[in-house]
Amino acid sequence: MKFGTKAVHAGVEPDPTTGAIMTPIYQTSTYVQAAPGVHKGYEYSRTGNPTRNALENAIAELENGKFGACFGSGLAATDCVLKMLKPGDEIISTNDLYGGSYRLFTKIYEGFGLKFHFVPMGDASAVRAKVNANTKLIWVETPTNPMMNVIDIKAMAEVAKEAGAMLVVDNTFATPALQQPLDLGADMVMHSVTKYLGGHSDVVMGALVTRDEKIAERMYFIQNSSGAVCGPMDSFLVLRGLKTLNIRMKQHCENGKIIANWLKDHPKVSKVYWPGFETHPNHEVAKKQMNGFGGMVSFTLKENTVEAATKVLSATHLFSLAESLGGVESLIGHPATMTHAAIPKEEREKTGVVDSLIRLSIGIEDADDLIADLSKALG
Numbered sequence: 001m002k003f004g005t006k007a008v009h010a011g012v013e014p015d016p017t018t019g020a021i022m023t024p025i026y027q028t029s030t031y032v033q034a035a036p037g038v039h040k041g042y043e044y045s046r047t048g049n050p051t052r053n054a055l056e057n058a059i060a061e062l063e064n065g066k067f068g069a070c071f072g073s074g075l076a077a078t079d080c081v082l083k084m085l086k087p088g089d090e091i092i093s094t095n096d097l098y099g100g101s102y103r104l105f106t107k108i109y110e111g112f113g114l115k116f117h118f119v120p121m122g123d124a125s126a127v128r129a130k131v132n133a134n135t136k137l138i139w140v141e142t143p144t145n146p147m148m149n150v151i152d153i154k155a156m157a158e159v160a161k162e163a164g165a166m167l168v169v170d171n172t173f174a175t176p177a178l179q180q181p182l183d184l185g186a187d188m189v190m191h192s193v194t195k196y197l198g199g200h201s202d203v204v205m206g207a208l209v210t211r212d213e214k215i216a217e218r219m220y221f222i223q224n225s226s227g228a229v230c231g232p233m234d235s236f237l238v239l240r241g242l243k244t245l246n247i248r249m250k251q252h253c254e255n256g257k258i259i260a261n262w263l264k265d266h267p268k269v270s271k272v273y274w275p276g277f278e279t280h281p282n283h284e285v286a287k288k289q290m291n292g293f294g295g296m297v298s299f300t301l302k303e304n305t306v307e308a309a310t311k312v313l314s315a316t317h318l319f320s321l322a323e324s325l326g327g328v329e330s331l332i333g334h335p336a337t338m339t340h341a342a343i344p345k346e347e348r349e350k351t352g353v354v355d356s357l358i359r360l361s362i363g364i365e366d367a368d369d370l371i372a373d374l375s376k377a378l379g
């Protein structure tokens with residue numbers, strides 16, 4: 001079955017009691033048992049809830065996986081992966097990492113005895129150089145935020161296999177519509193469902209997907225034991241969001257392409273970061289492992305100051321100034337003072353997050369209107 005069809009039908013069965021075509025919101029904490037231990041598959045909603053389960057199955061199916069688990073946020077999903085490790089274990093992670101993941105790794109889990117190595121993953125040999133007998137996890141995020149670097153998932157899967165480590169890919173930016181990491185050799189996929197999977201900026205949620213039964217057993221055990229689950233109402237909203245994932249991503253990609261190309265020729269713009277350009281350093285990898293280049297575009301100004309960026313950021317109307325991404329509406333953000341404010345200037349500039357860097361999450365509006373908005377703000 002093709003992806004567009006799967007997006008509409010995945011995980012959803014007519015409700016067994018009423019035939020309702022849409023999965024009802026099972027807003028319940030517990031389930032009545034006929035006799036002790038005699039029940040219909042549900043005992044308590046932390047352990048399992050029909051609305052959440054429908055969503056978990058849907059996301060698993062879209063990622064070509066077998067087992068899905070949903071959490072209260074993307075970071076709660078990441079937290080579950082880290083709980084599979086034990087003190088002394090080592091993790092190799094991309095250096096250009098979502099700030100919240102970096103904080104969780106270094107400020108929480110280093111304190112519990114995990115050791116993290118942050119390396120640029122453009123070159124597999126740099127990753128291999130950090131592998132040792134304690135290496136248990138390789139953490140990849142691609143494309144990265146906000147520099148849009150693309151990491152070769154297949155190459156990382158080879159390194160992980162040699163190391164006997166688990167490969168987990170944060171697939172938040174690409175979504176399964178554009179990239180399916182399990183097919184490329186990853187053991188697990190992580191999502192901030194908050195972003196494109198939900199797609200409407202109205203839910204905070206995370207997800208994990210795997211094909212591996214042993215990993216799944218551990219994942220469900222931790223999900224139930226630690227209890228960072230999402231609620232049935234939010235699960236319902238995301239089930240609804242998934243149905244349009246394929247067409248939304250097509251429109252995000254189309255608008256991304258138009259706007260990246262328009263920015264490239266703008267006299268006030270210095271550099272544009274978008275993996276669809278042939279000149280992008282990882283363009284070949286992106287072309288090989290992705291079905292489209294997404295709707296995230298970053299750019300810098302010739303006048304490389306916070307003030308120049310602030311002028312643009314305060315002058316757009318359709319692009320709202322806000323954190324987050326992946327919704328139907330366009331957002332504009334300033335990594336240096338927003339998402340990456342906690343990183344010292346010298347450190348962030350090493351990865352390209354300079355003072356004038358502006359990040360766009362391009363929505364599904366008409367591209368002409370988005371360009372008119374940016375044109376006015378830049379002018």
Ligand SMILES: *Cc1c(COP(=O)(O)O)cnc(C)c1O
Binds near residue numbers: 076170172192
């Ligand atoms: C937002 C985000 C996260 C964290 O997800 P939350 O739902 O905010 O907890 C992780 N990775 C990436 C790439 C993100 O954009």
